[in-house]
Amino acid sequence: MAKSYLAFSAYGQNPSYYLSFPLTPEPMLVLKFGGTSVANADAIRQLISILLEKKQPRMLVVVSAMSKVTDTLISLYQKAAAHDVTYLDLLTQLETKHMEAIEQLVPMSQQIDIKGRIKMIFRELEDVCRGVYLLDELSDGTKARVMAYGERLSSEIVSVAFQHHQLPNTLVDSRDYIQTDNNYLNAKVNLKATYALMQENLPQANLIVAPGFISRSADGKTTVLGRGGSDYTASLYAAALQADLLEIWSDVDGMYTTDPRKAAAAYSIEELSYEEAMELAYFGAKVLYPPTIAPLVAAKIPLVLKNTFNPGHKGTLISANPAPSPQNVKGISCIDHIAVLTVSGSGMVGVPGVAMRLFKAVAVECINIYFITQSSSEQSITIGLAEVDGEKAVQAISQEFAEDINQQLLNPVSLETPMSIVAIVGNGMIQQPGIAGKAFSLLGDHRINIRAIAQGATERIISVVLNTNDAHRAVNLLHDHFFVTVPESSAAPVA
Numbered sequence: 476m477a478k479s480y481l482a483f484s485a486y487g488q489n490p491s492y493y494l495s496f497p498l499t500p501e502p503m504l505v506l507k508f509g510g511t512s513v514a515n516a517d518a519i520r521q522l523i524s525i526l527l528e529k530k531q532p533r534m535l536v537v538v539s540a541m542s543k544v545t546d547t548l549i550s551l552y553q554k555a556a557a558h559d560v561t562y563l564d565l566l567t568q569l570e571t572k573h574m575e576a577i578e579q580l581v582p583m584s585q586q587i588d589i590k591g592r593i594k595m596i597f598r599e600l601e602d603v604c605r606g607v608y609l610l611d612e613l614s615d616g617t618k619a620r621v622m623a624y625g626e627r628l629s630s631e632i633v634s635v636a637f638q639h640h641q642l643p644n645t646l647v648d649s650r651d652y653i654q655t656d657n658n659y660l661n662a663k664v665n666l667k668a669t670y671a672l673m674q675e676n677l678p679q680a681n682l683i684v685a686p687g688f689i690s691r692s693a694d695g696k697t698t699v700l701g702r703g704g705s706d707y708t709a710s711l712y713a714a715a716l717q718a719d720l721l722e723i724w725s726d727v728d729g730m731y732t733t734d735p736r737k738a739a740a741a742y743s744i745e746e747l748s749y750e751e752a753m754e755l756a757y758f759g760a761k762v763l764y765p766p767t768i769a770p771l772v773a774a775k776i777p778l779v780l781k782n783t784f785n786p787g788h789k790g791t792l793i794s795a796n797p798a799p800s801p802q803n804v805k806g807i808s809c810i811d812h813i814a815v816l817t818v819s820g821s822g823m824v825g826v827p828g829v830a831m832r833l834f835k836a837v838a839v840e841c842i843n844i845y846f847i848t849q850s851s852s853e854q855s856i857t858i859g860l861a862e863v864d865g866e867k868a869v870q871a872i873s874q875e876f877a878e879d880i881n882q883q884l885l886n887p888v889s890l891e892t893p894m895s896i897v898a899i900v901g902n903g904m905i906q907q908p909g910i911a912g913k914a915f916s917l918l919g920d921h922r923i924n925i926r927a928i929a930q931g932a933t934e935r936i937i938s939v940v941l942n943t944n945d946a947h948r949a950v951n952l953l954h955d956h957f958f959v960t961v962p963e964s965s966a967a968p969v970a
């Protein structure tokens with residue numbers, strides 16, 4: 476066991492407090508390959524060719540579940556819980572998909588072991604699903620347990636495929652190293668315990684393969700890090716091991732100026748600061764899971780987003796000090812499925828503590844708030860949250876303010892759906908007048924109604940809430956303006 480670690484920093488509440496570094500550090504590269512990069516045997520061969528090119532003495536490879544597998548696992552437990560016996564067909568489909576990959580990656584004479592292991596994992600999964608089917612029990616703990624099979628299966632297969640392609644490696648189970656709370660589906664990581672487990676217990680091997688997404692609570696239950704969470708797994712390993720670099724490989728050439736599925740003119744951004752990347756990810760750039768950045772900032776590790784299917788493209792470099800860019804606006808993100816909730820009434824004016832009560836009521840329900848605005852007259856507060864949390868938030872807030880609503884000091888809480896948040900992000904917007912004005916007038920000229928506006932105190936982000944029917948058009952108008960039609964408009968002050 477590697478025990479040669481010194482305390483790195485002993486100050487403050489910063490996650491760096493928990494980091495330590497090896498006495499004799501060897502260059503270390505952490506790579507994460509997403510679902511599309513392990514989708515089938517061809518994709519896995521492609522990722523093998525990428526690794527064979529690397530001349531790195533130590534590497535740790537994190538893999539996601541094969542593309543669509545996590546979604547299928549969710550359908551599996553939903554069907555089982557609904558007493559729909561066709562869950563068995565889904566199980567068969569999943570097993571066939573994994574077995575086919577093995578048949579194409581591993582020589583016939585050597586398939587017995589790995590096929591046996593995969594079969595055993597499937598029988599275990601079948602037992603869990605039968606339990607759900609028979610007992611009508613579907614807790615979050617059971618959901619997490621089922622979802623974790625995707626990464627458990629893919630990492631087994633990738634590890635064996637590596638062995639047969641000149642990449643001897645050691646497979647680990649990330650649940651042994653990532654400790655979380657019991658919030659099963661969106662578990663919060665105990666950084667101190669996790670870094671200690673990784674630094675003290677990871678095997679000394681030149682190449683380690685680890686499943687992403689999966690973790691374990693202190694009381695030994697399987698948890699998962701939230702949809703898209705394998706990126707975060709990789710950044711935790713990178714931070715704990717003081718990697719020189721983290722590479723996240725997916726199916727696009729890095730972080731684009733906007734979602735390439737929403738705007739055909741989107742293109743890959745060369746460099747971003749950690750803060751810019753975090754804002755773009757938080758507001759919907761799916762290529763990067765938002766919590767991924769924090770461990771890297773604390774450990775000062777750069778991140779590159781690369782394309783498995785176009786490895787020659789240099790991708791996007793995310794670091795503390797990106798090269799200066801003429802672009803003030805770096806990217807535009809969009810989150811759909813948002814609900815806008817408003818608390819209003821004359822009874823709020825000049826009354827201290829209203830905002831505190833509102834946020835507390837929402838926080839108790841563990842609901843995440845994307846967006847907050849308060850009218851300057853203090854007559855209303857508007858928050859944006861995920862559509863799925865809308866009704867729960869209305870109930871919690873209505874209960875908190877029941878007395879005030881009864882006395883007609885406040886109006887009944889209002890909820891609007893389906894809404895979207897469009898965010899314009901860039902460090903160059905700081906102290907740069909005119910960008911917000913241009914964005915608002917552009918949307919106004921095209922008769923797109925802005926329901927609410929917020930600008931972060933850092934001036935790095937302006938976000939607007941609008942009707943989902945208008946969101947796609949808004950993203951394209953803003954993208955055309957800032958990146959295509961008049962690219963210099965974002966470089967120069969806008970009149």
Ligand SMILES: Nc1ncnc2c1ncn2[C@@H]1O[C@H](COP(=O)(O)OP(=O)(O)O)[C@@H](O)[C@H]1O
Nearest residue numbers: 509510511725726729730731733734760761762
């Ligand atoms: N701003 C953006 N830049 C790049 N990709 C984005 C952006 N916004 C959304 N995406 C989507 O993110 C996808 C990659 O993320 P994801 O599907 O999670 O990949 P993986 O499964 O490889 O982890 C891309 O195919 C792209 O459609």
Ligand SMILES: N[C@@H](CC(=O)OP(=O)(O)O)C(=O)O
Nearest residue numbers: 509510539545702703704705
């Ligand atoms: N498989 C998990 C975790 C993940 O990060 O996947 P991907 O890297 O394919 O986004 C999910 O689908 O949420």
